[in-house]
Amino acid sequence: MQREGYVPPTAGGGGATRPGGYGDNPRQTAMKYLCADCGKSVTINKGDPIRCKECGFRILYKERTKRMVQFEAR
Amino acid sequence: MTNTQDHETLPDAPEYDAENAGDAEFDDDDEPLDLTRENNAKITMLGSATDDDSCASFQFENEDHTLGNALRWIIMKNPQVEFCGYSIPHPSEAKMNMRIQTYGEITAKDALIKGLADLRDLCDVVTDKFVAEKERFTAEKRR
Amino acid sequence: MAPTQEELERRRIVRVEEERVSHVTSTDFPGHYPGEDHAWDLDEFRKKFKIQIHKANELDYEFDLIGVDASVANAFRRILIAEVPTLAIETVFVHNNTSIVQDEVLAQRLGLVPLRGDKKGFQHLRWRKKNPEEPAAEATDFNTVVMTLKVACTRNHAVPATETDPSKLYFNSSVYARDIKFAPQGRQPQWFAGAGEIRAVNPDILLAKLRPGQEIDLEMHCVLGIGQDHAKFSPVATASYRLLPSIKIKQPITGEDAEKFVGCFPAGVAEVQTDRKTGEKKAVVVNPRKDTVSREVLRHDEFKGKVELGRVRDHFIFSVESTGMYNSDELFLQAVQILKKKCIDFQEKLLES
Numbered sequence: 001m002q003r004e005g006y007v008p009p010t011a012g013g014g015g016a017t018r019p020g021g022y023g024d025n026p027r028q029t030a031m032k033y034l035c036a037d038c039g040k041s042v043t044i045n046k047g048d049p050i051r052c053k054e055c056g057f058r059i060l061y062k063e064r065t066k067r068m069v070q071f072e073a074r
Numbered sequence: 075m076t077n078t079q080d081h082e083t084l085p086d087a088p089e090y091d092a093e094n095a096g097d098a099e100f101d102d103d104d105e106p107l108d109l110t111r112e113n114n115a116k117i118t119m120l121g122s123a124t125d126d127d128s129c130a131s132f133q134f135e136n137e138d139h140t141l142g143n144a145l146r147w148i149i150m151k152n153p154q155v156e157f158c159g160y161s162i163p164h165p166s167e168a169k170m171n172m173r174i175q176t177y178g179e180i181t182a183k184d185a186l187i188k189g190l191a192d193l194r195d196l197c198d199v200v201t202d203k204f205v206a207e208k209e210r211f212t213a214e215k216r217r
Numbered sequence: 218m219a220p221t222q223e224e225l226e227r228r229r230i231v232r233v234e235e236e237r238v239s240h241v242t243s244t245d246f247p248g249h250y251p252g253e254d255h256a257w258d259l260d261e262f263r264k265k266f267k268i269q270i271h272k273a274n275e276l277d278y279e280f281d282l283i284g285v286d287a288s289v290a291n292a293f294r295r296i297l298i299a300e301v302p303t304l305a306i307e308t309v310f311v312h313n314n315t316s317i318v319q320d321e322v323l324a325q326r327l328g329l330v331p332l333r334g335d336k337k338g339f340q341h342l343r344w345r346k347k348n349p350e351e352p353a354a355e356a357t358d359f360n361t362v363v364m365t366l367k368v369a370c371t372r373n374h375a376v377p378a379t380e381t382d383p384s385k386l387y388f389n390s391s392v393y394a395r396d397i398k399f400a401p402q403g404r405q406p407q408w409f410a411g412a413g414e415i416r417a418v419n420p421d422i423l424l425a426k427l428r429p430g431q432e433i434d435l436e437m438h439c440v441l442g443i444g445q446d447h448a449k450f451s452p453v454a455t456a457s458y459r460l461l462p463s464i465k466i467k468q469p470i471t472g473e474d475a476e477k478f479v480g481c482f483p484a485g486v487a488e489v490q491t492d493r494k495t496g497e498k499k500a501v502v503v504n505p506r507k508d509t510v511s512r513e514v515l516r517h518d519e520f521k522g523k524v525e526l527g528r529v530r531d532h533f534i535f536s537v538e539s540t541g542m543y544n545s546d547e548l549f550l551q552a553v554q555i556l557k558k559k560c561i562d563f564q565e566k567l568l569e570s
Binding site for chain 2: 243245246247248254255256257259262263266267268269270273280282285286288289291292293295296299300546549550553554556557559560561562563564565566567568570
């Protein structure tokens with residue numbers, strides 16, 4: 001049971017296989033999170049308060065990796 | 075087992091090369107093939123101390139009680155056979171050993187071949203009877 | 218010297234006593250009884266062997282095999298469970314899964330979903346070899362079936378605020394087996410056309426539950442396999458046999474004992490008959506097939522020595538319940554063919570060497 005570790009975003013976004021990943025634009029500091037309360041997607045820039053822009057909830061989830069993961073159905 | 079993969083979707087199925095596959099039947103969509111067509115059977119005769127071929131042990135690979143017991147029974151039905159028994163030496167090895175001793179009129183290998191042929195005949199009878207009974211049953215039900 | 222009919226009947230019964238069973242092993246071998254043959258005889262077998270179908274629903278068959286040894290009946294049963302090939306989900310490629318069901322758990326659940334499709338189409342499919350060195354290990358249209366599952370849960374704004382039922386509050390709050398969609402590759406659209414497309418046998422299997430914002434997006438590869446490798450490939454829910462029970466009344470059981478005797482068996486096994494002339498009550502066995510061989514009669518002293526329980530050694534009551542890829546009768550015929558194939562293959566190999 002071995003899973004390849006998370007590869008942090010690098011210049012050029014080498015690891016990402018689908019558009020919209022973290023590594024798309026190295027200069028962009030905005031990150032997308034999910035609000036734990038209303039489920040809306042929240043884009044937060046560096047220095048912004050950690051807060052949902054819709055409902056003001058202060059708990060945000062990180063999005064799941066967009067990488068494909070293979071499993072055996074056993 | 076888990077691991078990340080770089081390709082996003084499947085590669086397209088390659089064009090089927092009927093000529094190189096040496097399988098002309100495959101292209102004929104009207105006549106589907108038997109799944110279990112390949113012969114992957116493996117059998118070896120285990121070493122014997124003497125030249126006496128009226129007794130022998132055989133090792134069947136990838137076989138278990140399914141074939142072992144049925145074959146043992148039908149070989150024991152042969153009056154020329156003095157003894158027939160099978161064992162699975164180790165549960166984690168997919169192997170089945172069969173011991174055959176005859177009274178000497180035929181060789182152990184002959185007895186095994188006859189056993190396999192008899193079991194095959196038995197299967198044909200079972201198929202025939204089942205098909206016939208199914209026809210009878212459906213006809214009766216329709217009435 | 219030929220044995221008497223009575224003797225032959227006795228040999229057919231495996232005796233069930235109060236605390237033990239006796240006469241268990243078959244004795245129909247040459248050399249067991251002096252002066253009797255018992256050698257394998259195909260014509261004799263054809264004459265004596267019988268099959269009787271009792272129940273024939275598509276996925277649920279019950280039939281009797283009469284006049285065959287336990288080793289052969291057991292071979293058929295074992296092949297049905299472990300050696301008839303079926304299609305099942307083998308690999309799951311998860312693009313996204315934000316549901317509460319973990320990827321590996323979901324993958325395992327998906328693997329167990331029984332699939333069906335055009336039966337003739339399945340015959341085009343081949344084994345996909347597991348060893349990556351072999352050429353047949355590559356996924357192609359004739360060894361791999363691709364399925365997809367893409368479901369996202371959203372809120373339904375059209376319902377009143379008082380609504381509490383998640384199935385009305387949200388769209389796709391539950392993911393079912395019917396959401397698994399066939400993605401035909403290569404020539405598969407011809408093999409599995411129209412109503413023959415590959416799908417789950419039971420569309421209502423609940424796979425996962427979702428809440429708004431959660432999503433499942435995955436691709437699945439299905440391959441052929443056998444039950445020996447993994448239970449998900451087993452084509453039957455159950456394939457089993459039992460021996461026909463036999464109840465012999467050796468001395469008449471009359472009067473009140475008769476009522477008690479009947480009460481010792483499940484309904485329909487025995488009944489009390491009243492003699493029209495004398496008006497005497499007498500117990501008779503009507504349908505031993507319904508008996509469970511609970512041995513209740515043997516616990517009562519009044520029946521001591523009057524009744525003999527047993528099972529018929531060569532009468533197998535087979536029950537085959539299919540999971541849905543093939544009908545039960547097709548499965549049994551396939552099992553017989555697989556046993557035959559084994560014989561042919563080994564015979565071939567022996568004649569070669």
